[in-house]
Amino acid sequence: AQSVAQPEDQVNVAEGNPLTVKCTYSVSGNPYLFWYVQYPNRGLQFLLKYITGDNLVKGSYGFEAEFNKSQTSFHLKKPSALVSDSALYFCAVRDRMDSSYKLIFGSGTRLLVRP
């Protein structure tokens, strides 16, 4: 069965500092991996995805994520955090072998960037 773990409920970082939001996954086959962001009272917005190829994926708003197969991780990173990055972040995984196209979401990590 597919699963996603986001071990941190909340990440606090000062504006201008680098940020990392952690994600590990478990799938039977090879994964498709995604990051989404949710601002208050809004739906989810797609940030980036890993399908194949380069392990470092760049996405919207300066975010990037690195796929690490040996550690089964897909941590979200940004070199310099902005106060406006404060939001709820979800990691999600799809198993390439799963014909249902089901996307499994992690529990979410709240990012708080202080001025």
Place this chain on the structure above:
Amino acid sequence: SAVISQKPSRDICQRGTSLTIQCQVDSQVTMMFWYRQQPGQSLTLIATANQGSEATYESGFVIDKFPISRPNLTFSTLTVSNMSPEDSSIYLCSVEEGGANTGELFFGEGSRLTVL
């Protein structure tokens, strides 16, 4: 990217009643997905709705409680039947773009239901 509109955006409902949520997409899509986000929780897939066939429900969700319609390629409805306070959640409609199984999901703004 697809533009997804959901109605209602929020509602307060009485226990025992039913509410239908509408999802309109500005382009034709094969698969539409309905998710539930309970307060402070992550997203849980309720069902996948394909046009012209019965919806496929995930474990723990049944058609009698969450009937779904998919009359065409741009529209779907989710009904939350015989509501109880435990049904208080955000219900999100989503569609996939970018290729089957590899594409990202795009979400509507959600319908926030409060059941008293």
